[in-house]
Amino acid sequence: MTTATNTPDGTGTSGPAAAPAGTAPDGLLLPVPDEDGAPFWEYAARGELRIQACASESCGRLRFPPRPCCPHCGSFDGEWRRMSGRGRIWSYVRPHPPLLPAYAAQAPYNVILVELADAPRIRLAGNLVAAAGAPLNSVDPARLRIGAKVQVVFAEVGGTVVPRWLLERS
Amino acid sequence: MAAGLKDATAIAGIGQTAFARRLPQTEKELACRAVLAALDDAGIAPSEVDAFASYTMEETDEVEVAKAIGAGDVTFFSKVGYGGGGSCATVGHLAAAIATGQASVGVAWRSRKRGSGPRPWKNTAVQLPTPGQWTRPFGLLRPADEIGMLARRYMHEYGATRDHLFNVALACRNRANQNPAAMMYERPLTREMYMTARWISEPLCLFDNCLETDGALACVIVSAERARDCRQKPVYVHSVAQGLPAQHHGMVNYWNDDPLSGPAWTAARHLWKQADFGPDDVDVAQIYDAFTPLIPLSLEGYGFCGRGEGAAFTEGGTLEIGGRLPINTGGGGLSEAYVHGFNLINEGVKQLRGTSTAQVPDAATCLVTAGEGVPTSAILLRA
Numbered sequence: 001m002t003t004a005t006n007t008p009d010g011t012g013t014s015g016p017a018a019a020p021a022g023t024a025p026d027g028l029l030l031p032v033p034d035e036d037g038a039p040f041w042e043y044a045a046r047g048e049l050r051i052q053a054c055a056s057e058s059c060g061r062l063r064f065p066p067r068p069c070c071p072h073c074g075s076f077d078g079e080w081r082r083m084s085g086r087g088r089i090w091s092y093v094r095p096h097p098p099l100l101p102a103y104a105a106q107a108p109y110n111v112i113l114v115e116l117a118d119a120p121r122i123r124l125a126g127n128l129v130a131a132a133g134a135p136l137n138s139v140d141p142a143r144l145r146i147g148a149k150v151q152v153v154f155a156e157v158g159g160t161v162v163p164r165w166l167l168e169r170s
Numbered sequence: 171m172a173a174g175l176k177d178a179t180a181i182a183g184i185g186q187t188a189f190a191r192r193l194p195q196t197e198k199e200l201a202c203r204a205v206l207a208a209l210d211d212a213g214i215a216p217s218e219v220d221a222f223a224s225y226t227m228e229e230t231d232e233v234e235v236a237k238a239i240g241a242g243d244v245t246f247f248s249k250v251g252y253g254g255g256g257s258c259a260t261v262g263h264l265a266a267a268i269a270t271g272q273a274s275v276g277v278a279w280r281s282r283k284r285g286s287g288p289r290p291w292k293n294t295a296v297q298l299p300t301p302g303q304w305t306r307p308f309g310l311l312r313p314a315d316e317i318g319m320l321a322r323r324y325m326h327e328y329g330a331t332r333d334h335l336f337n338v339a340l341a342c343r344n345r346a347n348q349n350p351a352a353m354m355y356e357r358p359l360t361r362e363m364y365m366t367a368r369w370i371s372e373p374l375c376l377f378d379n380c381l382e383t384d385g386a387l388a389c390v391i392v393s394a395e396r397a398r399d400c401r402q403k404p405v406y407v408h409s410v411a412q413g414l415p416a417q418h419h420g421m422v423n424y425w426n427d428d429p430l431s432g433p434a435w436t437a438a439r440h441l442w443k444q445a446d447f448g449p450d451d452v453d454v455a456q457i458y459d460a461f462t463p464l465i466p467l468s469l470e471g472y473g474f475c476g477r478g479e480g481a482a483f484t485e486g487g488t489l490e491i492g493g494r495l496p497i498n499t500g501g502g503g504l505s506e507a508y509v510h511g512f513n514l515i516n517e518g519v520k521q522l523r524g525t526s527t528a529q530v531p532d533a534a535t536c537l538v539t540a541g542e543g544v545p546t547s548a549i550l551l552r553a
């Protein structure tokens with residue numbers, strides 16, 4: 001076993017203030033993309049909600065989570081198709097502690113599953129918020145309802161852009 | 171049917187340690203104690219063991235168990251993935267190995283210090299890659315959150331209520347109150363306690379969640395012929411199945427046509443196809459209960475009622491002793507011990523031996539299931 005710590009305080013070269021890998025400074029978990037999923041987050045950083053699709057002309061079906069080939073036709077040709085960003089709440093939970101500290105601090109908060117208007121079988125997990133950068137507990141829980149229409153927005157968390165969801169004005 | 175598994179093997183011995191929030195022994199010692207107890211129950215010497223099966227999450231390797239208990243030359247060993255989904259498959263793999271002549275005495279086991287040890291969901295380092303990137307950053311952190319999402323939708327679609335989930339929690343607790351080995355032996359549950367309990371992840375409260383337990387269990391599988399010469403009454407492995415449905419995603423099963431028809435449906439089709447009897451003939455069931463909503467979902471999947479009828483099935487004491495389908499008669503994961511479902515296997519054996527602390531009169535058939543909501547497995551036992 002090697003000694004990795006060279007600094008006097010024993011915290012190593014990354015410094016005592018650095019958040020663990022995959023974690024924002026406030027402790028929220030950041031997405032750690034794999035090779036298949038990386039484009040989703042790259043498009044999100046540009047404010048676009050895109051879903052992987054088969055690029056075969058005779059098939060062209062959407063799939064999620066991303067994977068190397070199409071489960072319907074076997075094609076390895078893929079593309080990322082832009083979604084309208086509209087959807088409906090398919091289900092939701094309100095987690096209470098015990099939770100990781102950064103989440104416990106906002107608990108109870110909501111987590112919703114959004115059925116995409118453009119692809120109803122694809123249900124993205126996310127949070128219903130009052131505004132793009134608002135906390136995970138910023139919407140009155142009385143407004144959480146299965147079937148409610150929502151619209152995607154994008155928020156920056158610790159340098160990474162993630163989708164969030166707003167209730168659509170009706 | 172080709173060289174079948176049906177009744178070709180039997181469970182000849184069962185063993186367990188104490189169950190508690192904290193036990194002083196290591197997981198390895200607990201594993202050895204449970205395995206030796208099961209062999210002693212069967213009257214089979216450890217040196218005769220030539221096959222092992224456990225879970226991929228099991229921390230004690232078969233190498234350690236084999237050398238500690240004094241096993242002989244081992245010719246079959248297998249580990250099954252997906253946490254509690256693998257419980258019944260450990261028995262299934264050994265039954266297949268023994269029925270096909272790969273081995274003669276198999277030991278399945280699970281040892282876990284989930285009571286005093288770490289909670290797996292707190293490990294942010296290993297769980298963030300796929301599919302964690304699609305759920306965990308949004309605060310869907312624990313199995314209770316992931317299953318809570320499906321539970322909320324199930325309640326919405328089929329009119330299931332918290333009272334239905336309470337029926338499940340109560341049936342398990344009532345059986346635990348009859349079982350001195352159960353962690354909740356002296357802790358009755360009332361509807362008021364349930365309805366006022368703290369939330370874990372709405373719509374799931376504390377009593378919708380399984381216990382956190384230190385403990386270990388094991389069982390011994392041999393050929394049916396050998397079992398008839400063993401110390402205990404044989405409990406035959408009548409049918410076994412694993413289930414990984416098309417386009418299934420594990421506990422975050424959110425991205426297919428029908429998230430509410432889980433692995434139970436796939437395992438059940440195969441299980442019943444190989445069996446001489448059907449759901450109507452099952453006397454008692456041990457249904458994996460890490461969370462109460464898994465019971466109505468499993469009741470539907472294994473064919474005890476129709477789609478969407480699982481919640482209503484729990485009404486009127488159906489799951490209690492004397493009801494149509496007594497379940498989890500040792501208390502289950504909710505009220506006896508949560509050891510990734512292995513206590514459900516051993517309880518199934520006790521029922522068919524006639525030695526359960528909540529004995530179903532003349533029980534001759536028992537369904538045991540593994541974790542629903544993850545790639546799963548199930549076994550049908552018969553006396």
Ligand SMILES: [Zn+2]
Nearest residue numbers: 054059070073
């Ligand atoms: Zn295709």
